[in-house]
Amino acid sequence: MKTFDDMWEQVHSEMEWGKYPCEEVIRFVARNYYKSNRENVKLLDFGCGTGAVAWYVAREGFNTYGFDGSETAIKKAKVRMKEEHVSADLIVADAGKLPYDDEFFDGIIDSAVIYANKIEQIPDILKEIHRVLKNGGKIFSTGLFNKETTGFGTGEDLGNNTYRELTEGALAHRGTVHFFTVDEVKTL
Template sequence: MEIIIKQPQIYRFLKYCNESGLEKTVLDCGAGGDLPPLFLFSGNGYKTYGIEISISQLDKAEAFSKKHNVNLNISKGDIRKLPFEDESISFIYSYGTIFHMKKEDIGRAIEEIKRVLKPGGMCLINFLTTKDGDYNKGEKLGEGEFLQIERGDTVIHSYVKDDEADKYFEDMKVLFKEDRVLYRIYEGRKIKQGYVDYIAEKLCKE
């Protein structure tokens, strides 16, 4: 049975990666869960690496790997301090993860991603936007930052305004950007989700 990854944007990123010609190494920052997207890359011949800060999410990824007899190289780690050498990974993505921290830490995390990326390498990063239905709810921590309840846990959600996240990619070449609003049924209720996705390339040194 074919396994379908839940995030269609991962398939788009894989297409960009396949067309780049760089060595097939990929890092997922926030790689845990019961259906790790790294599985898609592994099946396409990539050497995979993943970091995950949540033990419970790590356990789910490990159970998936054992069930499907695959080693995705997912370990405990923090996106703000990646355990990889400078310019050592061709492709890095953080999807549905980086907005679970304050904006100051988001900046640190993206600098780490850029440090580890090879010249000509690409990253995929998505952000929550102020168009999201949960924006401005919960305990406010800072501008666009809130403590909110998600699946019974208290988590940080940071939201960006129109083009606010562009600043993180000023020293890169943005290959793709999509600002989108989704309406879907979640746990029996209609919800509104706002995201902006970026695929960006690290410029080669002159």
């Protein structure tokens, strides 16, 4: 099952996207991993795009990995890593079938990736996250949008509060968007 929406290849081909991580990601990493032996901590930038999170955690000395479905995004991320003299293992992959060993990562950072799928695909993605995350590992996730988010109900209706190609708001023309209910978040 493929979870990657090819629209993201177009987005990354046509525009610059995501150079720096959000403040919440920095707080998550600092609170959970700064006191650790950083080179022994494996962190995954889940759906890394052009590598904003990967760049930051690599710069901070962590053992850094990232994947994205967009070849263009991965190419851009690798160029940035090289230019800024940091190292990260970056690959093209799909969130529904990760090419990592079981219990491999100490932490996984999802900067608005899980939402970009149909609700039927999200449990499979979460199973993969659980599989590759070490026992006691942590996940940080952003982008769990709800019906109050601008653009809800616009674009192609895929059913179950999922739309493709929204016509309004910050998520317009960004492929598939699932709008979560509180009950869905609790269940997932």
